[in-house]
Amino acid sequence: MKKGIGIPGDGDVPILTAENLSKSFGPVKALDLVSCRIGGSSIFGLIGSNGAGKSTFLRLAAGVYKPASGQMLYQGQPVYENAPAKQEIQFVSDQPFFHFDTLNKMSKFNRSLYLGWDQVLYEELLTIFPLGENDRLDRMSRGMQRQAAVLLAIACNPRLLLLDEAFDGLDPVMRQNLKRVLARQVADRQLTVLIASQNLRELEDFCDHVGLLHEGGLLFVEELDKLRLSIVKVQAAFPQPVTESRLGELGLDILQFRTRGSLIEILVRSSEEEINRVLEGLHPLLLDVLPLSLEEVFIYELSLKSYAVSDLLA
Amino acid sequence: MMTAIPQSAPGLGWVFGKSFQRMRSLMLLFSFLFLLAMPIALLIIGRDNYLTLVSSYNFLEPAFGEQSLNQVLWPLHIILALISLAAVAVLASTGFRTFYLQNAVDRESSMPLGSSRLFLGRALALLAAFLFIFAVNAAATLAVFAGWGKIAHFLTYSAAYLKLFAATLELLAFCLVFLALSGTLFDAILTCLGIQFAWASSVLHILGMTNRLTDLETDILWLLSPAARLFISTFRPLSVWQSLIMIVFWTIVAWFFYKKRPAEYAGVRNGQLPWYPALQPFFVLWGGTLLGSFVHGLFAEEQSVLSSPVFYMGLAAGALLGQVVSTVVSGKQLRKTKMTKEILPVLAGLTLFALMTGLVCLCMAPAAQPW
Numbered sequence: 001m002k003k004g005i006g007i008p009g010d011g012d013v014p015i016l017t018a019e020n021l022s023k024s025f026g027p028v029k030a031l032d033l034v035s036c037r038i039g040g041s042s043i044f045g046l047i048g049s050n051g052a053g054k055s056t057f058l059r060l061a062a063g064v065y066k067p068a069s070g071q072m073l074y075q076g077q078p079v080y081e082n083a084p085a086k087q088e089i090q091f092v093s094d095q096p097f098f099h100f101d102t103l104n105k106m107s108k109f110n111r112s113l114y115l116g117w118d119q120v121l122y123e124e125l126l127t128i129f130p131l132g133e134n135d136r137l138d139r140m141s142r143g144m145q146r147q148a149a150v151l152l153a154i155a156c157n158p159r160l161l162l163l164d165e166a167f168d169g170l171d172p173v174m175r176q177n178l179k180r181v182l183a184r185q186v187a188d189r190q191l192t193v194l195i196a197s198q199n200l201r202e203l204e205d206f207c208d209h210v211g212l213l214h215e216g217g218l219l220f221v222e223e224l225d226k227l228r229l230s231i232v233k234v235q236a237a238f239p240q241p242v243t244e245s246r247l248g249e250l251g252l253d254i255l256q257f258r259t260r261g262s263l264i265e266i267l268v269r270s271s272e273e274e275i276n277r278v279l280e281g282l283h284p285l286l287l288d289v290l291p292l293s294l295e296e297v298f299i300y301e302l303s304l305k306s307y308a309v310s311d312l313l314a
Numbered sequence: 315m316m317t318a319i320p321q322s323a324p325g326l327g328w329v330f331g332k333s334f335q336r337m338r339s340l341m342l343l344f345s346f347l348f349l350l351a352m353p354i355a356l357l358i359i360g361r362d363n364y365l366t367l368v369s370s371y372n373f374l375e376p377a378f379g380e381q382s383l384n385q386v387l388w389p390l391h392i393i394l395a396l397i398s399l400a401a402v403a404v405l406a407s408t409g410f411r412t413f414y415l416q417n418a419v420d421r422e423s424s425m426p427l428g429s430s431r432l433f434l435g436r437a438l439a440l441l442a443a444f445l446f447i448f449a450v451n452a453a454a455t456l457a458v459f460a461g462w463g464k465i466a467h468f469l470t471y472s473a474a475y476l477k478l479f480a481a482t483l484e485l486l487a488f489c490l491v492f493l494a495l496s497g498t499l500f501d502a503i504l505t506c507l508g509i510q511f512a513w514a515s516s517v518l519h520i521l522g523m524t525n526r527l528t529d530l531e532t533d534i535l536w537l538l539s540p541a542a543r544l545f546i547s548t549f550r551p552l553s554v555w556q557s558l559i560m561i562v563f564w565t566i567v568a569w570f571f572y573k574k575r576p577a578e579y580a581g582v583r584n585g586q587l588p589w590y591p592a593l594q595p596f597f598v599l600w601g602g603t604l605l606g607s608f609v610h611g612l613f614a615e616e617q618s619v620l621s622s623p624v625f626y627m628g629l630a631a632g633a634l635l636g637q638v639v640s641t642v643v644s645g646k647q648l649r650k651t652k653m654t655k656e657i658l659p660v661l662a663g664l665t666l667f668a669l670m671t672g673l674v675c676l677c678m679a680p681a682a683q684p685w
């Protein structure tokens with residue numbers, strides 16, 4: 001369970017590599033032997049239960065924390081205390097911090113600090129995110145502060161952008177704006193985004209890959225489309241009673257089987273085509289094959305780990 | 315396989331500039347307070363009053379201890395020492411306050427700057443701020459004395475002023491150690507002040523027990539209380555070289571702890587940090603000397619302290635009490651703590667007491683002056 005798995009991304013050199021990464025806070029193990037590789041020009045969603053270690057993973061990726069053991073590598077080099085690597089990494093934590101009180105001053109601060117600062121992009125982003133350059137940042141709402149932090153981070157033209165709960169506090173329009181901006185940066189500038197969030201619905205239509213952290217271990221790393229299509233929910237009714245074992249004999253990998261009167265609800269690890277092909281042979285009166293939402297996949301995977309969610313899928 | 319990453323541009327100068335920029339207004343405020351305490355105060359007193367007041371004393375008057383102070387400059391100098399104390403606490407905590415907020419630590423630790431560069435840039439900005447404050451005040455005071463045709467008074471006073479500056483920097487460097495070690499700003503200030511107060515108080519008790527005060531050799535006893543040195547420098551001839559060595563020493567210690575400081579210290583109470591047991595012997599020392607001296611004064615005043623059993627009983631009880639207090643302050647539940655863990659700091663504190671007392675007895679001068 002603790003071992004990291006999967007090799008997402010299509011770049012030859014992963015932009016970020018975690019090798020047997022562990023981090024503890026006193027007796028609490030926040031991350032335990034996590035291994036994964038994140039390829040370039042992609043959007044990677046990091047999901048997980050509360051206290052799973054998502055923020056810790058991001059802080060290790062940003063070089064804030066020193067790994068207790070293992071390594072966090074940016075383009076093959078350790079991130080911790082690596083100033084040149086940090087020139088290309090931007091981390092927006094869940095509570096942004098600003099050294100100066102206005103966006104204007106902060107832009108000057110970042111301009112003097114980051115070699116990749118793009119003034120044209122900054123001005124363009126200001127037209128997308130309606131923030132006053134001379135308004136006091138500490139008097140802005142949480143959502144506006146987050147917009148300011150993300151805007152400043154993107155204008156630094158990083159290669160790796162780490163976002164912790166980036167959509168929290170943003171209104172729906174701004175959320176879409178942010179997604180569009182990030183998608184464009186990924187396409188045009190080979191940006192890689194690693195985003196940790198509890199809001200799975202936000203990640204669903206946005207990420208290329210997702211990784212699920214639970215109790216400090218990485219349960220899986222998967223391409224989102226493959227993940228959603230690999231497990232489907234089926235609602236069906238048949239003229240004769242059908243049992244779980246009967247469906248198993250037909251070659252279906254049944255993960256969960258429930259009946260409600262004559263209606264059967266099953267979770268199957270298989271493709272939609274395969275399920276249709278198998279179940280059509282039983283002449284169903286009703287057959288609905290539904291892909292699972294990311295939230296349902298999340299709940300299902302955690303239920304396998306005895307997390308208290310087993311009934312939520314019903 | 316590695317790919318090339320461009321070298322980072324911002325250097326020490328960048329950190330220095332930004333840090334200095336952030337403490338500029340406070341630096342100006344303390345410069346004004348310095349001016350108010352010395353040259354403006356002198357102008358308010360007036361040349362004639364000044365000369366009348368100092369006419370019956372000269373700079374060699376031993377009643378003032380430090381030879382470069384006279385009757386007027388002595389209280390003004392003490393006020394400068396008090397303002398210096400406040401300036402160290404305020405400016406140092408302003409320069410390093412971002413240590414204690416998780417979001418600030420997230421931001422700063424992810425910036426393309428090494429921790430050594432961040433530390434040195436900030437420390438240099440603090441040094442520059444104090445240089446500015448002291449230099450502006452010196453220039454203004456010199457101007458006042460020059461206007462009065464008494465430049466010699468300023469030149470004589472400058473020795474005490476330089477010692478105050480050195481003692482201020484020593485205190486600053488000492489504070490940086492605790493700022494680098496602590497999890498919250500409140501704890502950093504409290505620990506820094508607490509350790510100095512406990513140390514100075516214990517030293518005074520131990521010196522009082524021997525009823526002797528030696529000369530320069532016992533200055534070593536004040537090393538853990540640079541705040542006291544701000545004021546001692548007014549009364550006693552202290553070596554500027556000793557201060558310089560201690561400034562370098564504490565700065566290196568602070569830099570070491572800053573470099574080793576994990577980001578996860580942010581917001582954690584000192585009592586929960588792994589170095590806290592090293593602090594507990596100071597609670598023991600303080601509690602022991604305080605209670606020991608108290609019960610001795612109460613029940614066996616006529617007897618010599620070091621040969622008084624009552625004192626040692628009070629010392630032992632106070633040591634245990636000090637340890638209990640230190641554990642309670644750390645937020646740990648007494649019933650959950652192990653006896654062996656509690657005894658070790660007590661033994662360390664008592665050893666410290668024995669060493670200090672031994673040192674004082676060794677250094678006793680035959681004709682030492684009472685404090």
